[in-house]
Amino acid sequence: MTCGGGQVLFIQKGNYGKVKLDGLAIAAIGQSPEGQTMMESYGNWNLSYNYIDEKATPEQRKALEAIAAKVLTPGASKKTETRYVPITRKLEGKDHEITLGQYGTFRGHLVEGGMGSASKIVNPPGADPIHHEYAQGRTSKMTYTDANQNWAWENSNYMFGTFTVDDVQYEKFAAGLAQKIAHMKDAKALENK
Numbered sequence: 001m002t003c004g005g006g007q008v009l010f011i012q013k014g015n016y017g018k019v020k021l022d023g024l025a026i027a028a029i030g031q032s033p034e035g036q037t038m039m040e041s042y043g044n045w046n047l048s049y050n051y052i053d054e055k056a057t058p059e060q061r062k063a064l065e066a067i068a069a070k071v072l073t074p075g076a077s078k079k080t081e082t083r084y085v086p087i088t089r090k091l092e093g094k095d096h097e098i099t100l101g102q103y104g105t106f107r108g109h110l111v112e113g114g115m116g117s118a119s120k121i122v123n124p125p126g127a128d129p130i131h132h133e134y135a136q137g138r139t140s141k142m143t144y145t146d147a148n149q150n151w152a153w154e155n156s157n158y159m160f161g162t163f164t165v166d167d168v169q170y171e172k173f174a175a176g177l178a179q180k181i182a183h184m185k186d187a188k189a190l191e192n193k
Contacts, residue, residue, distance in 0.1 A: 001034065001035070002031050002032055002033065002034050002046065003031070003032040003036075003037055003038050004029070004030060004031030004032065004046075004149075004151070005029070005030070005142075005156070005157070006027060006028060006029040006030070006100075006104065006106070006142075006144070007027065007028055007072060008025060008026070008027040008051075008087065008089070008098050008100070008106075009025060009026050009027070009071070009072075009130070010025045010087075010089055011023065011024050011025065011026075015063075016063035016064075016066060016067060017063070019059055019060055019062075019063040020060075021056075021060060021063060021064065021067075024053040024055070024056050024060060024064060025053045025087040025089070026050065026051065026052055026053065026064045026067060026068050026072065026087075027050070027051040027072075027087060027100050027104075028048065028049065028050050028051070028068060028072035028073050029047070029048075029049050029051070029100075029103075029104065029144055029146070029147070030045050030047060030048045030049075030073050030076055030077065031045060031046040031047050031147075031149070032045055032046065033045070033046055038076075039126060039184075040184060042075075042076055042181055043075055043076060043077075043181070044077070044078075045073070045076045045077035045079075046077065046079065047077055047079045047080070047147040047149070048073040048076040048077035048079065048080045049080065049081050049082070049083065049146060049147050050065070050068040050069075050072060050073075050080070050081070050082045050083070051082075051083050051084075051085050051087060051100045051101070051103070052064045052065060052068070052082060052083070052084050052085075053084075053085075053086070053087050054084040054085055054086050054087075054101075055086070056084075061084065065082060068082070070170060070174070071128075071130070071170060074174070079147070081147070083101070083103065083146070085100055085101025085102070085103065086099070086101050087099070087100055087101070094109045094110040094112075094118075094137075095107075095108075095109050096108050096109065096110075096137070096158075096160065102145075103144060103145060103146040104142070104143060104144040104145070104146070105141065105142070105143045106139065106141075106142050106143075106158075107139065107140045107141045107142070108137045108138060108139040108140060108142075108158035108160075109137055109138060109140060109158075110135050110136070110137045110160060111135075111136045111137055111138055113136075118135035118136070118160075119135065119136040120133060120134070120135055120136065121133065121134055121135075121136055121159070126180075128170075128173050128177075129163070129165045129169040129170060129173055130161070130163050130165055131159070131161065132163075133161060133163075134159040134160055134161030135159070135160045135161065136157075136158075136159065137157075137158035137159060137160055138155055138156070138157070138158055139153060139154060139155065139156045139157070139158045140154065140155075141153070141154055142154075142156060
């Protein structure tokens with residue numbers, strides 16, 4: 001069994017250098033090889049596709065591509081492509097819907113925690129700066145038809161979070177991730193001797 005899924009970032013207010021990115025979105029879809037987790041197969045995923053908001057100007061597209069390359073799944077797969085598509089989101093209470101042009105639709109809802117509020121996950125293992133805290137949810141339907149895939153899932157994991165992040169936080173995370181991946185490869189090499 002493979003492990004796969006996606007993430008979509010909607011930028012309420014942000015910039016890349018002097019390029020304003022308010023109101024734009026980027027997304028990524030990835031999949032691990034069969035029988036391997038996303039982390040242990042990082043760099044060897046079956047696919048890692050990026051989706052850039054088609055309403056971005058050429059300058060904004062370059063900025064969003066740079067962010068996707070650094071933040072979403074940097075170096076996760078040798079099979080990568082970038083598509084420019086309309087990316088939409090509709091939030092109605094606990095129900096959420098996201099579309100990636102003709103390639104994907106994600107519908108989900110937040111899982112109720114104690115006393116009717118959203119159930120939150122804080123500081124999960126391997127969390128990067130944008131996944132350090134989020135509300136837990138469940139998909140009602142996820143479809144994806146790109147990269148020779150035909151996904152149609154129900155009742156899988158869904159996460160929803162808001163965050164503020166800068167490049168300094170990501171540089172620190174990237175250095176830590178590189179060390180972790182190197183350590184995992186070293187441990188696997190020793191195991192195979």
